Amino acid sequence: MFYHTWPKEEIDRRLENCRSKMKAAGLFGMVITDENNVTYFTGFRTHAPWTTYTRTAWYFLPVKEKPVLLLQNMMAPDAMLRTQNCEIQSYPGLYGTDLETVKNIMDSHGMGEGNIGWELGYEQRLGIPYLEYESLRGMMDKCQFVDGSDILWSLRLVKSDIEIDCIKKACDATSFALDKVFNTMHEGMKETQIVKYFFSYMMEADADKPGFALIASEKGHYDRISNIGSDRRIKKGDLVWVDGGALYNGYWADFGRSGIVGPVDQERQEYQACVHDVTMKAIKTIKPGIAASDLAGACIDALAEYGFDPSSFDCGRLGHGMGIMSTEPPSITQQDETVLREGMIINIEPGFVKENGVFNIEENVVVTKDGAKILSGAKRTLYEIKC
Template sequence: MNDRPTLFPVAEFHGRVEGLQRRLAQAGQDALLLTSAADIFYVTGFLTRFWESPARPWFLLVPAKGAPVAVIPAIGRDLMERTWITDIRMWDAPDPRDDGISLLADAISEHVPPDGLLGVPMGLETSLRMPLADYHRLLDRIAPRRPADATDIIQRVREVKSEAEVDRIRLTCAIASEAFDAVPAIVNRAPTLDAVFRGFQSALLDAGADWVSYTAGAAGAGGYGDVISPAGPQPLSPGDVLMLDTGAVRDGYFCDFDRNFSIGPVADETRQAHDALHAATDRLIDDLRPGMLACDAHRQLCAALELRGMRPGGGRLGHGLGVTLTEWPSFTDHDQTPLVAGMVLTIEPSVVLSSGRILVHEENVVLRPDGPELLSPRAPGEMVEIPL
């Protein structure tokens, strides 16, 4: 009734399920239980902001053979029926007496033999979006079937994006880029950090974002500190660097890149740091290849920054991106995940300035067999100056 076209042809979803089923078979698991918004959207196309309400769990079972089974609150009926999923089982949630557990246990029992394994994502970057007590109740109900870690199964499939997914992320990046172009006007209209955050979110919506799941940023003299706080009414002043970072969403796909702006002329140290970040990013765009490890990308970014006399920032310097704001792998010194063609990645070097403040630069790319292709329109080599 709302005329929203299906996001992808059914073949796209079939391909995703085949990937999962191949890996389930290899791992000797009989079905995969998914509970998160991202995983369920990925397999079904079921897209809603209703996940914001913690009241109800949602379940998707992907058997090693056969069609997926959605076990969901009845409020999701219309939307799930418009996806390609046909086996949809529902209950009136929330129901403290049995919040879908019997229905789910029955579906599992149909697809997993008594001595079989139920795959559940349990590793890094996953969490089980259902009450823990209900999970234990479920395990009791399906015994002697046992749970097994399925993190690799979902992550190895999700991390390789199809061309249709790359197109979606490229579109979200273009939307964010248009909003970044509006920032000087937004700052001039009301030069306080909270007003800029609001104006930037509106600009993202104006440019075509469906919603804005994430906006971060900061401003400070020459650089900034904390980049995860909400904005306060701090006035912007000449000499400040303003950074804005966004995870806007279009059709369920995120972008995640930032831009730095100088309020008034750029200070020398800031310019040098920005040059180094820009050059290190260019260098990695030239050099990144499938077969390298996530930690290799980290090492190359650090080396490029140090070559210019800069101190690289702590934490990760890039990560995956797609149906969530951040995905694995992480560009850290210890992440051994092999990079493969089709991964969409952020390249996110940061440097620590003499003041202890930082500058962060970020682009989004898809890794091709011969190297990265930019999805975010490349940031200008010189930081954009906003006269105040």
Template sequence: MAKYFEARIAKLQRLLEKLELDGMIVYQGANTKYLTGFDGGTGEGVVVVSRTQACLITDARYEEDYRHRLPENVDFKVTRAYYEAAVETVIAFGIKQLAFEATLPYNVYDLMDQLLPADITFDALPDAVETLREVKDTVELEALRLAAKASVQAFNDLLQFIKVGMTEKQVANELDRLQKHYGAEKASFDTIVASGYRSALPHGEATDKIIELGDLVTIDFGYYVNGYTSDVTRTIAMGTISDELREVYAVVKQANENAIDIVKPGISGSEIDSVAREYITNHGFGEFYNHSTGHGVGLDIHEGPALSSRSSDEMQSGHLLTIEPGIYLPGKGGVRIEDDVIVTSDGYENLTEGITKSLVIIEG
């Protein structure tokens, strides 16, 4: 793994040189993990990167675990005084123009600003590491494939479990058990199980509501494997549903497939969004499609690139996208179908095609 961290740090160093910056302090947990493998979380350590050097600063709790896992060209400092040590490192590295993440808490910024010598500038550089994280390397793509595989296996097993009369929470808890059975580490967000009229809620977390005959049930979940998460949604029917909801399902399914079919390097996020949105609008449901078509996934559940009507993000080989159009009819129900798709050099690879998108009907 060390060579991958070296390559990621080198990408940041090239960016710093391009922007005529001498260095950057990295605080946010997913970013420190991306650069060094350090997984203590946000606020448990910092990484200082110059154009030629890098240093991880954390405390003794993590020393044994990380000292021997870092690349040879990354220094390691053990202290609870993270920011004092960071300033010492900045000075030792000869950094004069220092950048920080825009998400750095004000109290940390204020402390650093007081500690830094007057001849060192200290300015925000929004989304620098986050943008680098958008294009995944081979290790990341393999982890994402494993996360998707666990989700496919777990959901297909869940279809044999779910029955009328269960609560949404019972379904969510069983999915959690199945995911871990297939190797997942933890959920990346509270699993959504929204049944009946609640399926019209895009983010309807599981409740004690009983699943009834005639309900649509939308299940949206994401689980980590090797530190990278899946993000999958399917909607199923409990027995017979209305003709209107059947039409909604068919429209969402086709919108999802149309959007996936155009994924390739060079296409923009707004173009992908437009294909799904126009299909839904042309079938009379445009006002009920009230979110973007997708986003990137990786160390975090929501990353770039964005797939929205205003997105100019250009797809690149190595991006991992969700494609998740939906229609939500208040008081009646809703449908969302979401797949995880890798942008390849000549198109795409759908990681979640192992879950059927034909309408699954659970009888009784």
């Protein structure tokens, strides 16, 4: 029976690339405790990521020795079937990890001295209690704990063919769910009902699980672009904007579409056409070698041609990366100088909010050798929702 998440060749590639970068940076190894990074290097996923901090995971990645995944006893048997190219060890208790065990693993795997990388920087998190981190740092008096975030992001930013295929399948499931949920909607449905149907259609389309959903549907509240749903019932004349994404084999999709309850009026149809044109103009500028800031500038310039203020759709940026997290670096802002490379996933989402609706057609694209390929689907014009 097949239990692995990704083929061994994919895991080996990630380890080899990380070790090469560690050597170049003068690191003796890395200690990985963030759940997403543990998954990236091992393929092991828990049943409910980021919903419990009871059983912490440690992944020790030395420059030369075989990596070690240290888990609480409950998770070790499953990890033995799902992980590749690492040794599984376990610990018994629920009240923290025995740090002597951690120290012994580090000492015996060439990580007892020198610079050791940790998840300390931008958009990274420690998956262990900070007090444990500080205690271990005091115990490892021959080590210097340093930030390894640049190495981690340099690996995760550029996706392999396998990763891109997973993201495409997540996008396909999301596209199917968006098309079907807008065709299922009708006047009088609650926002929460719409979200439930959206999630169920993701599963119907072979997603591993629903990821997330946002919804805006009420005049005077269209700036609530982080609303997860309420008991409000949609009514005739409402614009309903739904944004979300499915998960497939650990990888995300993230995009949204919109519809009108009843006939689609000309003004909002034109607004929708404008934001689609803005989005496509920005996508046409995507290619290896341009900076994220250049892409942000292209979005802003295209919006300005129509006289729209990008700050009205205020999520702090005009797009972002995506992978085993629904948002990852880079951020598409005029401050981010990350250079785009072939294989990066960019979610591009210029938009604007008016009194009568949210106008945003997010697209998930992969940077190709000479441009960009759109992975997201579903209808870009406004759906007509049944009264």
